[in-house]
Amino acid sequence: MTTETNVLNPHKWVAAYADYLYMYAIVRINDEDLAKDLVQETFLAALEKVNRFEGKSTERTWLTAILKNKIIDVYRKKSSGLAIASANRAAQEQDEFFEEDNGHWKAEYAPHPIAAMDEQDPLLKKELNSILQKCLQKLPALWNAVFIMKHIDDAPTENICTELHVTQANFWVIIHRAKVNLRACIQKNWN
Amino acid sequence: MSYLKKVIYNCKQATFLIEKKQLKRLSFREEIELRIHLAGCGMCVLYNKQSRVINNMVQQLFHSSLKNELKLDDAFKADLQARIEEALDNN
Numbered sequence: 171m172t173t174e175t176n177v178l179n180p181h182k183w184v185a186a187y188a189d190y191l192y193m194y195a196i197v198r199i200n201d202e203d204l205a206k207d208l209v210q211e212t213f214l215a216a217l218e219k220v221n222r223f224e225g226k227s228t229e230r231t232w233l234t235a236i237l238k239n240k241i242i243d244v245y246r247k248k249s250s251g252l253a254i255a256s257a258n259r260a261a262q263e264q265d266e267f268f269e270e271d272n273g274h275w276k277a278e279y280a281p282h283p284i285a286a287m288d289e290q291d292p293l294l295k296k297e298l299n300s301i302l303q304k305c306l307q308k309l310p311a312l313w314n315a316v317f318i319m320k321h322i323d324d325a326p327t328e329n330i331c332t333e334l335h336v337t338q339a340n341f342w343v344i345i346h347r348a349k350v351n352l353r354a355c356i357q358k359n360w361n
Numbered sequence: 362m363s364y365l366k367k368v369i370y371n372c373k374q375a376t377f378l379i380e381k382k383q384l385k386r387l388s389f390r391e392e393i394e395l396r397i398h399l400a401g402c403g404m405c406v407l408y409n410k411q412s413r414v415i416n417n418m419v420q421q422l423f424h425s426s427l428k429n430e431l432k433l434d435d436a437f438k439a440d441l442q443a444r445i446e447e448a449l450d451n452n
Contacts, residue, residue, distance in 0.1 A: 180449055181442075181446070183445060184438050185438070188441065189432045189433055192432070196431065206433065206437060209433070209441070210444070213441065213444075213445055214444070214445075217445065268372060268373040272367070273370060273371035273374055275405075280404050281404050281405075283407065284411060287410075287411060298418070302415070302419070302422065303422065306419075318423075320384065322423045327384070327385075342380075343377075345380050345384065346377045346380045349412055349415065350376060352415060353408065353411055353412060353415060356415070
C-alpha cells in the first residue's frame with residue numbers, strides 16, 4: 171500500500187479542500203477575510219509547485235502544509251512592530267497579578283472557583299466557551315500564535331521557537347503569561 | 362527569607378511550573394518545589410485545575426469548529442476554481 175503514490179488533480183481542489191483549508195485558517199487566525207485570502211494564495215502557490223509534488227503525502231496534507239507556512243508568515247508579521255508593543259504592555263500587566271517582592275497572588279487576582287468549569291450544564295458550558303474565545307482574541311498576537319501552535323497543533327517547542335523567532339526561555343514565559351492572562355480574563359468576565 | 366519560605370510564597374513561579382509541567386517533564390528540583398508549594402497553596406491548586414480545564418476547552422473548541430458549519434460561499438469557490446483553471450491553461 172505504501173508504494174502507492176498520490177496524484178494531484180487541481181480541477182477538483184476547490185470542491186474537495188476549500189472548506190477544510192478555510193476552517194484550518196480561521197481557527198488559527200480568526201479573521202474571515204484574511205482566511206479567504208490565504209486559501210486562495212495556497213491554491214495558487216500550490217499550482218506553481220505542482221511539479222515538485224512527489225506523491226508521498228496526500229493532496230490534502232500537501233496543501234495544508236503550504237497553508238500552514240502562510241499562517242506562520244501572518245503570525246510573524248503580526249508579532250513584529252505594533253504587536254510587540256502590545257505584548258510588552260500585556261507582560262507588564264501580568265506582573266500586576268503577582269506581588270513584586272515574593273511572587274504571591276495579589277488578592278484581587280487570586281483564582282476563584284468558576285462555576286461553569288465544574289458543572290455539566292450545556293448552557294453554562296456554551297457561555298463559558300464564548301468567553302474563552304473572546305479572551306483568546308485579546309491575547310497579544312505573538313502569545314496567541316505560540317499558544318495555538320503548542321496547544322492545537324502540538325508542534326515541537328524547538329519548531330515554534332525557530333518559526334516565530336523566540337528563544338526557549340521566552341517561549342516558556344509566553345506560555346505561562348498567556349495562560350495566566352487567559353484564566354484571569356475568563357474569571358473577570360464570568361462573574 | 363529562607364529558601365523554603367520563598368518556594369511556599371512564590372505563586373508566580375508555581376504557576377510557571379504548572380504550565381511547564383503540562384507540556385514537558387519537570388526537573389527533579391522543579392517537581393519538588395511545585396509539590397511543596399501546592400501542598401500549602403489552595404489558590405494554586407485551583408489554578409492548576411482550572412488551567413487544565415482551559416486546555417481541554419481550547420482543544421475541544423478548535424476540534425469542534427473544524428467540523429462545524431462555517432463554510433466558504435459558493436460564489437467565492439466558483440471564482441477560485443475559475444482562477445485555478447485559468448492558471449492551468451496558461452501553463
